[in-house]
Amino acid sequence: MITCRRAAFAAALGLFTVVCVITANAASPESHPPEPHPWMNTSLSFDQRADLVLKEMTLDEKIDLMHGQGMPGWSRPMPRTYLGNQGAGFILGIPRLGIPQVEMSDAAYGVRMSAQNGRYSTALPANIAAAASWDPEAACEYGALIGRELRAQGYNMTLGGGVNLTREPRNGRTFEYQGEDPLLAGTLVGNRIKCEQAQHVIGDIKHYVMNDQENGRDEVDVIIGKRAMQETDLLAFHIGIGVGDPAAVMCSYNSVNGEYACQNTYTLTDVLKQDWQFKGFVLSDWGGTHSTVKASAAGLDHEEPMDDFYGEKLKQAVEAGKVPMAQLDDHVHRILRSMFQAGLFDYPTQKSVVDVEGGLAISRRLAEQSIVLLKNTGGLLPLDRNTVHSIAVIGPHADTGMISGGGSAQVDPPGEPAAPWQAHVWFPTSPLKAVSAAGPGIKVQFGSGAEPASAAALARQSDVAIVFAYEWMSEGTDLPSLSLPENQDALIEQVAAANPRTIVVLETGTAVLMPWIDKVGGVLEAWYAGSKGADAVANVLFGSVNPGAKLPMTFPLSERDLPHPDLIKPPNGGEDAGAAVKPEDAKATFSVHYDEGLKVGYKWYDAENKPVLFPFGYGLSYTTYQYSDLKVVAGKEPTVNFTVKNTGGRAGAEIAEVYVALPAAADEPPKRLAGWSKVQLNPGESKQIRLQINPRELSIYDDSSNGWKQLPGAYTFMVGGSSKDLPLHQEINLP
Ligand code: BGC
Numbered sequence: 001m002i003t004c005r006r007a008a009f010a011a012a013l014g015l016f017t018v019v020c021v022i023t024a025n026a027a028s029p030e031s032h033p034p035e036p037h038p039w040m041n042t043s044l045s046f047d048q049r050a051d052l053v054l055k056e057m058t059l060d061e062k063i064d065l066m067h068g069q070g071m072p073g074w075s076r077p078m079p080r081t082y083l084g085n086q087g088a089g090f091i092l093g094i095p096r097l098g099i100p101q102v103e104m105s106d107a108a109y110g111v112r113m114s115a116q117n118g119r120y121s122t123a124l125p126a127n128i129a130a131a132a133s134w135d136p137e138a139a140c141e142y143g144a145l146i147g148r149e150l151r152a153q154g155y156n157m158t159l160g161g162g163v164n165l166t167r168e169p170r171n172g173r174t175f176e177y178q179g180e181d182p183l184l185a186g187t188l189v190g191n192r193i194k195c196e197q198a199q200h201v202i203g204d205i206k207h208y209v210m211n212d213q214e215n216g217r218d219e220v221d222v223i224i225g226k227r228a229m230q231e232t233d234l235l236a237f238h239i240g241i242g243v244g245d246p247a248a249v250m251c252s253y254n255s256v257n258g259e260y261a262c263q264n265t266y267t268l269t270d271v272l273k274q275d276w277q278f279k280g281f282v283l284s285d286w287g288g289t290h291s292t293v294k295a296s297a298a299g300l301d302h303e304e305p306m307d308d309f310y311g312e313k314l315k316q317a318v319e320a321g322k323v324p325m326a327q328l329d330d331h332v333h334r335i336l337r338s339m340f341q342a343g344l345f346d347y348p349t350q351k352s353v354v355d356v357e358g359g360l361a362i363s364r365r366l367a368e369q370s371i372v373l374l375k376n377t378g379g380l381l382p383l384d385r386n387t388v389h390s391i392a393v394i395g396p397h398a399d400t401g402m403i404s405g406g407g408s409a410q411v412d413p414p415g416e417p418a419a420p421w422q423a424h425v426w427f428p429t430s431p432l433k434a435v436s437a438a439g440p441g442i443k444v445q446f447g448s449g450a451e452p453a454s455a456a457a458l459a460r461q462s463d464v465a466i467v468f469a470y471e472w473m474s475e476g477t478d479l480p481s482l483s484l485p486e487n488q489d490a491l492i493e494q495v496a497a498a499n500p501r502t503i504v505v506l507e508t509g510t511a512v513l514m515p516w517i518d519k520v521g522g523v524l525e526a527w528y529a530g531s532k533g534a535d536a537v538a539n540v541l542f543g544s545v546n547p548g549a550k551l552p553m554t555f556p557l558s559e560r561d562l563p564h565p566d567l568i569k570p571p572n573g574g575e576d577a578g579a580a581v582k583p584e585d586a587k588a589t590f591s592v593h594y595d596e597g598l599k600v601g602y603k604w605y606d607a608e609n610k611p612v613l614f615p616f617g618y619g620l621s622y623t624t625y626q627y628s629d630l631k632v633v634a635g636k637e638p639t640v641n642f643t644v645k646n647t648g649g650r651a652g653a654e655i656a657e658v659y660v661a662l663p664a665a666a667d668e669p670p671k672r673l674a675g676w677s678k679v680q681l682n683p684g685e686s687k688q689i690r691l692q693i694n695p696r697e698l699s700i701y702d703d704s705s706n707g708w709k710q711l712p713g714a715y716t717f718m719v720g721g722s723s724k725d726l727p728l729h730q731e732i733n734l735p
Pocket of ligand 1: 088106206344475
């Protein structure tokens with residue numbers, strides 16, 4: 001209704017101005033704000049709210065929630081792709097019912113695709129680096145930052161949270177994952193997801209499951225026994241889901257024991273939805289859906305990024321009774337429930353400006369906690385500003401930047417155009433500048449290393465040489481080997497021959513072989529160190545940060561020592577050739593037999609008595625620690641008590657590790673990680689640690705009963721600073 005009146009102040013001036021106010025007519029139906037939908041009642045459970053929405057939905061609306069709307073640049077355009085936030089995919093909102101759009105973005109170590117969308121993202125250290133911190137609180141901070149930046153950029157769902165175990169260290173996505181141990185990886189990914197989801201973005205854990213190599217990922221059939229799968233890769237997911245309660249699980253491209261992971265009844269329904277009681281929804285990896293009726297029955301709830309199987313074909317299947325309405329409703333219920341759980345209805349996204357400086361500070365701090373000191377001969381590190389007068393900084397890009405991990409994990413560096421698929425992206429964090437800034441007064445010179453002889457000459461004239469060596473990795477391709485590429489081994493050899501006070505800083509996403517290890521004075525594993533990597537490295541080199549990180553994966557001596565010395569490739573030898581096959585025609589063309597079974601990572605080297613270059617859980621500090629007074633108290637959840645003392649001259653954080661050997665009858669590898677504690681200690685300080693061990697860490701999966709069981713017998717607990725340095729042992733009997 002429009003009402004007009006003469007304004008009083010105008011009347012006072014003898015003028016008559018007509019002021020018209022548009023108000024809602026009290027008598028008309030639109031006069032009241034619309035009644036909120038009943039599902040907006042936050043005192044109802046997520047399930048109740050989801051059911052209330054579901055009751056109102058038409059078949060077409062339900063189907064709309066079950067598929068994506070295309071991804072910019074994906075195979076064929078879809079008519080509504082432009083309606084999205086230009087991320088990896090989205091679920092169309094339904095304004096009639098107030099159902100918000102679900103906007104998804106990749107966000108492994110930061111939000112993807114920011115450059116092409118005129119946005120900005122912080123690059124955190126890679127996920128494998130974050131795992132090296134062994135720190136659930138740091139994982140939480142990592143997830144919270146990504147969650148905030150997703151929201152600021154208009155997204156409300158992450159596609160981060162990779163937790164495939166490192167069975168094959170040449171896997172091109174190793175940097176996106178959390179290492180080789182299910183307890184460590186699952187705990188860290190869970191904490192990351194928990195805090196990411198607390199920012200009101202749907203959390204996602206991926207790639208479920210056994211997607212442990214990139215070679216032929218669309219056409220490989222992974223063959224593995226049930227027990228081995230349950231105790232390794234599935235366990236990492238189970239722990240991650242238990243801790244983080246992600247609202248989504250992304251099923252993977254590969255096939256598992258004869259069936260594609262996105263239509264695999266065993267993994268999706270029997271394990272995930274029934275045994276683990278997962279209440280969220282399963283979405284396919286991009287193009288990983290292969291059927292309609294079969295996938296729906298097996299437990300796939302949502303197809304990305306398009307509607308090849310879950311659009312018109314799904315509608316027809318429902319109308320023909322091939323997909324029962326109850327099954328369809330379960331899929332839709334799960335998607336709606338997830339939206340309620342993550343807060344998408346209650347906290348609509350509002351774009352804002354990312355906190356750039358805050359993000360850089362967090363990224364630097366997390367990188368400092370992720371850098372592993374692998375070698376330090378004669379206390380060469382930390383560098384002493386009083387005695388070091390000249391430094392040679394050597395490496396292909398050591399003057400300008402540090403390498404980052406590629407593929408869908410790629411974060412765009414600020415001020416640079418969008419990185420093409422699988423480009424080598426160097427983040428503008430300059431080692432040369434950072435080392436110069438950390439050592440004022442020290443003569444710092446740069447050599448690219450393009451000519452090893454001149455790099456060696458520079459090293460010879462310098463008190464210390466620091467070689468920044470790198471290995472780029474990406475989704476879609478595996479590393480041909482674990483050796484540093486581009487002649488970098490020869491470069492390091494020559495520099496070290498010229499100056500034994502050579503420190504190698506590794507920028508890698510996985511283990512590397514180090515034929516020069518005996519010739520160099522120091523080695524830091526800096527991983528892909530993120531937006532502020534160089535500052536973090538310089539802070540460790542000069543000792544303003546005492547390194548405390550430890551390896552989340554074994555560094556082997558040789559590829560011959562791996563469970564599969566040669567990468568197993570598709571028959572045509574091509575990498576990822578299956579991507580070219582039409583999804584409905586796709587079938588596995590080759591198998592990878594994970595016949596090492598339970599023996600993943602350190603469990604393999606332990607069981608096979610193979611020496612390694614650096615063991616799982618290893619990392620040095622600028623101080624030293626001593627372990628004593630182990631006392632294990634038996635019980636349903638045994639408690640492991642011990643003391644750690646800082647016996648050196650600097651404050652530090654020690655990751656104290658607890659392993660357990662199961663009774664012989666369990667037929668397990670020699671030991672498994674059962675817990676850890678990160679202890680902050682001043683010089684001379686001791687702390688008593690008390691760790692309660694979850695019975696799961698003492699149990700084995702029993703194929704015959706399809707469940708976990710703990711065997712009676714002798715359990716040996718071992719405590720120390722790495723999987724190969726466990727000075728404390730105690731055996732207890734458990735019923
Ligand atoms: C990757 C996923 C990613 C998706 C969307 C796929 O190729 O495997 O990890 O989330 O693309 O970009």
